[in-house]
Every structure is written in C-alpha cells, then in structure tokens.
Amino acid sequence: MLLHLRRAVVMSALFLVLLGLAYPLAGTGISLAIFHHQAEGSVVRVDGRVVGSSLISQSWSGPEWFQGRPDGTLLTNKPGQVVVSGTQQWGPRSKALVKFVEQQAARLRREGIIPTNDLVTNSGSLVDPDISPADAYAQVAAVARANHLATGKVRALVARHVVGRQFGFLGAPYVDVLQLNVALAGTGRHR
Amino acid sequence: MAYFWTIVALVVVLALCWRYLGSYMAGVFDGRVHFLRWAERPVYRLLSVDPEAEQPWTRYAGALVVFSGVAILLTYAIQRLQGSLPFNPQHLGAVTPALAWNTAVSFVSNTNWQNYAGETTMSYFTQMTALTVQQFVSAAVGILVAIALVRGFARRGSPTIGNFWVDLTRCVLYVLLPIAFVFGIVFVGEGAVQTLAGPLSIHDFLNGTTQVVARGPVGFMEAIKQLGTNGGGFFNANGAHPFEDPTGLTNFLSYALILSIPVALTYTFGKMVGNRRQGAAILATMALFFGTWLAFTSYAEHQPNPAVAAAHAVAQPQGNMVGKEVRFGPMPTTLYNVSSTQTSTGSVAGANDSLNPMGGFGMLTGMMLGEVSPGGTGSGLYTMLLFAIVTVFIGGLMVGRTPEYLGKKIQAREVKLASFGVLVMPLVVLVLTGIAVSLHAGRAGPGNAGPHAFTEILYAFTSQANNNGSAFAGLSGDTAFYNVLGGLAMLLGRFAVMIPCLALAGTLAAKKPVAESQGTFRTDTPLFVGLLAGVVLIVGGLTFFPAVSLGPIAEQLSKGFF
Numbered sequence: 001m002l003l004h005l006r007r008a009v010v011m012s013a014l015f016l017v018l019l020g021l022a023y024p025l026a027g028t029g030i031s032l033a034i035f036h037h038q039a040e041g042s043v044v045r046v047d048g049r050v051v052g053s054s055l056i057s058q059s060w061s062g063p064e065w066f067q068g069r070p071d072g073t074l075l076t077n078k079p080g081q082v083v084v085s086g087t088q089q090w091g092p093r094s095k096a097l098v099k100f101v102e103q104q105a106a107r108l109r110r111e112g113i114i115p116t117n118d119l120v121t122n123s124g125s126l127v128d129p130d131i132s133p134a135d136a137y138a139q140v141a142a143v144a145r146a147n148h149l150a151t152g153k154v155r156a157l158v159a160r161h162v163v164g165r166q167f168g169f170l171g172a173p174y175v176d177v178l179q180l181n182v183a184l185a186g187t188g189r190h191r
Numbered sequence: 192m193a194y195f196w197t198i199v200a201l202v203v204v205l206a207l208c209w210r211y212l213g214s215y216m217a218g219v220f221d222g223r224v225h226f227l228r229w230a231e232r233p234v235y236r237l238l239s240v241d242p243e244a245e246q247p248w249t250r251y252a253g254a255l256v257v258f259s260g261v262a263i264l265l266t267y268a269i270q271r272l273q274g275s276l277p278f279n280p281q282h283l284g285a286v287t288p289a290l291a292w293n294t295a296v297s298f299v300s301n302t303n304w305q306n307y308a309g310e311t312t313m314s315y316f317t318q319m320t321a322l323t324v325q326q327f328v329s330a331a332v333g334i335l336v337a338i339a340l341v342r343g344f345a346r347r348g349s350p351t352i353g354n355f356w357v358d359l360t361r362c363v364l365y366v367l368l369p370i371a372f373v374f375g376i377v378f379v380g381e382g383a384v385q386t387l388a389g390p391l392s393i394h395d396f397l398n399g400t401t402q403v404v405a406r407g408p409v410g411f412m413e414a415i416k417q418l419g420t421n422g423g424g425f426f427n428a429n430g431a432h433p434f435e436d437p438t439g440l441t442n443f444l445s446y447a448l449i450l451s452i453p454v455a456l457t458y459t460f461g462k463m464v465g466n467r468r469q470g471a472a473i474l475a476t477m478a479l480f481f482g483t484w485l486a487f488t489s490y491a492e493h494q495p496n497p498a499v500a501a502a503h504a505v506a507q508p509q510g511n512m513v514g515k516e517v518r519f520g521p522m523p524t525t526l527y528n529v530s531s532t533q534t535s536t537g538s539v540a541g542a543n544d545s546l547n548p549m550g551g552f553g554m555l556t557g558m559m560l561g562e563v564s565p566g567g568t569g570s571g572l573y574t575m576l577l578f579a580i581v582t583v584f585i586g587g588l589m590v591g592r593t594p595e596y597l598g599k600k601i602q603a604r605e606v607k608l609a610s611f612g613v614l615v616m617p618l619v620v621l622v623l624t625g626i627a628v629s630l631h632a633g634r635a636g637p638g639n640a641g642p643h644a645f646t647e648i649l650y651a652f653t654s655q656a657n658n659n660g661s662a663f664a665g666l667s668g669d670t671a672f673y674n675v676l677g678g679l680a681m682l683l684g685r686f687a688v689m690i691p692c693l694a695l696a697g698t699l700a701a702k703k704p705v706a707e708s709q710g711t712f713r714t715d716t717p718l719f720v721g722l723l724a725g726v727v728l729i730v731g732g733l734t735f736f737p738a739v740s741l742g743p744i745a746e747q748l749s750k751g752f753f
Contacts, residue, residue, distance in 0.1 A: 001253070004253055004257040005257055007356060008257045008260070008262075010237055012258070014234060015324050015327070015328055015363070016265070018368075020321070020324040023368065023372065023411060024323060024408045024411050027408070027410065027411035028386065031410060035376075035379045035385075038379055038381070038383070039379050039385040039386050040388070040391075041406050042382055043391070046396075053393070055433035056402070056404050058395055058402060060398050062398075065397075077403075080403065082281065082310050082311055083310070083403060084310050084427050085405075085426045085431070086432070087308070089514060089663075090498065090544070091498075091641075091643035091746075092513070092546065092550075092551075092643075092746070093498060093643065094639055095498075097513065098498045098502050102504060104504075105502060116505055117499070117506065118512055118517055120504055121499060121512050123431070123514065123541075124541040127428075128517055130516070130517040130518050166438055166439040166440050167439075168193075168196075169193040170193075170438075170523070171438060171439020171440075171442060171519050172520030174517045182397070185397055
C-alpha cells in the first residue's frame, strides 16, 4: 500500500512535468513558430489596427453592415469582461425559443431582409463567426441600399467570400461575416 | 451527398486505424515494441519498478485505485491553489470546494463533465497541469483495464495480469503522447488557438464594438481530449467554439480521433487472444449500434426544429440549426455528437439541449446502452466483454451446457462479476435521478420546463455514471447538490466497473483453457453478434424505457410548448 502510494506520487509528478508542462509548452512553442497567426487567435487587421478575430463573431448593428447570427443578444458577459461561450441552450419545444425566433424575424423584416434559418436562430458557441451563403445573399439588397452601392457589386463581393466545403465534402459552405464586412468597408463607402 | 462522402472517409480512416493502430497496440502491450526504451528506463528507476515483474490482479487493482486517488487529490489541490500558481493571466481565484471535487473526479474518471465555464473559472495552469494531464492518464487507465481483461482471456494458468506501472508508462509514451502531439499541430494549423498570452481585447473601429476574447493553450488539449475520449473542452461551448474546432477538417479529425482507439482495441483484442475473428465480431456488434443510432439521429436532426417552425418565419431546408454552427451544418454536427455520446467522450460540436426531441433521444439512449458502441478508450471494450460473458452465459442456459468464452469456462464467479459490472451503471443512474427529482435542490436545476426538464436531470446522471460528460446544458449543475451527487455517480460508474473487470481478468488468467469441442458455442459468428446485440439492447431497454418515456418520448409526442 505504502509502496503503491510512493509510486503513485512519483508517477503523478512525472506526468505533471511531461504532460502538463512539456507537452503544452512545447506545443505552444512550435505553434507560435509555424502557425503564429492561428495560434494567437486569427486576428484581422485593417490599416494595421486590430478589428477582431475571423473566428469570433461580433454584433453588427445598422443596415449598412452584413449581420451574423443573433448570438450577441444572448451573451451574458458585461462589456469589458471575457466572453463566455455557449451559455444559452433552449429545448426544441421551448416557448422562449419560439418568441426569440419571432422577434428576430420581425427585426429582420423591418430592416428589409427576408429572414433565413441561421439569421433567426442562435448558434452553439454564441460566437459563430459565419453565415451560410444563402443568409448573405438574403442581405444583399438591404446592404446595397443602405450603402448606396449597386446590388450587383455587393452580390459579387459576397460571391468572392463564399468558402466552400473543405476538400469538397467536409463541413458546410460559409461566409465569414467579419471578413465580408471588412471587404465592404474597403469599397470606400464607410468611415 | 457531402455527408455520404464524409461517412465513407470516416469508415476508411477507421478501417486503417483498426488494422494498424490495433496491431501496434498489441505490440506495445505484449512488449514487442520498444523503440522508446531509453525514455522508459529512467521512469522505472525513479519508481523503483522492475519492468519484468508482473502483478496479480489484486495488486494491479490496488495500484490503479491508489494512483487514481492521488490524481483526484492533485487535481483538486491545483484548482484550489490556482490563484497562487503561475500561468494565470486573468487572475482567477480558487475554484470552490464542491466544484473542484466534481471537476477532479470528472477528469480522473475520464468523464470530463463540466459544471463550470472554462473561460472564467480555470487558469491556464489548471487547464494544462490538472485537466490535460488527466486527459492522458485517465484514457490510459481505461485502456489498461481493457488490456488486463484481454490478457485474462489470452493467458493460460497465469497468476499475474501485467504490471500497472509499466503498462501505464508504455500506454502514454507509445500510444497517446505521439498521436496527440501530431494532431495538436494540425488543430492549431487549422485555427485552434495555442497561446499563453491571455485574453485578447479588441476594439473594432468599423462597428464600434469592444470585446474581450478568451484564448489559451487550446489546440494541444483538443487533440488529447478527442483521442482519449475525454471530451472536456477549454471553453464553455466545447467543440462548438471556433477556437476549439475551427473547420470542417478539425471536425472530421475530432470524431475520427474519438473513434480511433476504441475501434482499434477490438483488433488488439483479437490479435492478443490469437483469433482476429473474435475481435471482428465485437467490432461488428459495436458498428451495428453505431450505424443504427447515427442513421436515426441524422434523420431526426434533418427535420425542422419544432419551436422554430412554430414561429412561422423561416423555412428550415438543412434541418435543425438551433445551437449548431454554420461551418458544420446539422449533419456533421450530428455525426460528431453521436460519436461522442457512443464513446465516453461527451464533447459536442453543437448544443445537445437544442437537438430535436428524437435527436436528444438518440444521444441519451446511446449512453444508456452502456457506452459499448464503440465506447470509451478501453471502457468500451471491457464493458462489451462483460456483456459478452453475460451473453455466453445466457446462450449456455439455452442449450444446457457450461458456457465458455475464448476457451475459458465461464462459471458462477465470472457471471456474478460480469453481471455486477453491467448493472452498476443503470442502478446509479436511476437511483440518483430518483433522488434528484424528489428533492427541491434537484428540481431547481433544469433551465427548461416540461418533459425537457426531466430529460435534463436524467441526462446529467446518465452522462456522469457512464463517464461520458456530455450535457443537456440547460441544467445548472454548479450547486453543492449536483456537484457532490454527480461526483459520486462518476466514481461509481468508473471504479465499480473497473474493479470487477480486473477481478475477472485475474480469475480468467488463472484458468486453463478447455479444448474446443463439437458442442462449443462459436463466438465469432453472426449468430453471436446478434445474441450479443440482443443482450445489450434488452438490458438497456428494460432498465431505461420507463424513464425515457417520461423524457424525450413524451416531448416528441406532445404538441404544446413549455
């Protein structure tokens, strides 16, 4: 028993150093060396200024921007605090979810957008950075109008930002909202 | 169509894992692979272990229990002391005692149930040295018990079943660490973060928003979280978070890694007992359940979400998108979540709570089968072997012969141990769920109303007793009641099954094999696969049907909203 205990303590200490320090720290070193951009959080810059991470959604309010999924209203952190992901979970027969979808759909219609599935439902992470191509195309007319741009030009912008399935079959096609809006800002209509 | 090719690719990858990883693991545990001997030797010297000396099952089990006890204490202590430890850029304070207890048991028992939000609870030091370490070690311990049981069948008249310290060292060094390291790099390359720099404060001058984005040493934790069927994520949203699971490829690698070792171990089993068809029969039974559940749940999630449909605002062409991520879509999310609930993983690529009623039914009942399809690293194989012993016993009763399995006579002691191991989990789940719904402290947990509330409680105990760790996350589990009771469920679900398994390994190893005769019931035929599947289904179905009908089945049949 005592021998077991001594061995258990030594083994735990060895594993703490090997698996708890050497493994993640060596991993961090290698990651920062060869995948620096990804390891630091896929930061997007405009004119050298950080505007966000291409993997974390932001709230885009105002008709002049493409908007993402309605996750932002569900986040529980206060401004300036760390975002806690995935805090809202509704069951499939939840009254609150019915009401949420109705509200989101009404808001979109007021903004001149025909609601689509992703644009009225929350994601799993609550920081889903993407929308489907259909969600983006549904917003083209409204965004073009608000920015006094030709619809065709905005549509072409969306088409350039559609990312297909990986290797043609993994995952689903998507549009990264932050990168689309950065490109939209680059058309010169924004401050 | 893309989903079809995803499944084809997965089957191809798993077939390769089955053949080559399975054979490699047999080599590791038979001692034929030893290219890392230079790294093993100093470990044995420090432990003062003679690598040639083997242990009887009692000492093997003793070492396992003491080692796991030390691991629980250490994991608890690190959480309680994290405020004074390094790598804590957010200056997080000590984790509360009840939560630290629950989390310590959770990670040591390979459950990875999380009653906390990682972003604002655990320091980087805790994530690395407490949680990530246990993700390796608990996976290894599970594999060890399976290997010990396999040795029980493979050996003839042997008083010992192996050496716990040697097996543990070899499992980590030869199997888990190298694979996890390689895929850690891939995860980061795809976009998982891996940094110690603390949260990222962003001010976007385009839209005027300010946000503080949590980061950390995530990518390498992801690799072992999936490979070791652990499932505990860095972030609250687990695999739905883009910093954990950024792309379609990482999503694919996640379920491929989750399934790789449990599937490959059936080959290891066949090879070690000297008859690969025996391993193939076990795998076929596992695949039968996995395929059925995957098809059923995929169909369920392809249907519209009832609450979204009731709002009459949008069409739902791809199916239920509530709680799911656009970059995956409903089908790959379902494949991920089915893989993780049918093993003891419990990581999620989308919220289980928001699945359609029959989708949630699929997740819940997948665990209720006892996590044998293919189950967790090691735990899937040893639980299935317990079921196999019960099956040959029932088969023996039918034809009136003393049952045998792999040449070993199955007698009263073996049947008792196997039945005990099989029945622990349902007993724990039903008794604790009963307690929770009877007490105010238990009923205060669910965040939803109606049958879904009951499902949330039932799911919590099913998940913890099976060492799964996935959640119907509407439950507020960070209360003294759920932390303490959940910890108990995880301990019993883990060690009250492992110890009978090791006892079985001991008695089986000591037996001399009997010669195969005309009357021997073959255990490598489709008939046996059918019988075994029937036993698993009957045990799970009879014990859980009443409970399940109050939860997801009632929810599916109801027309109202709650």
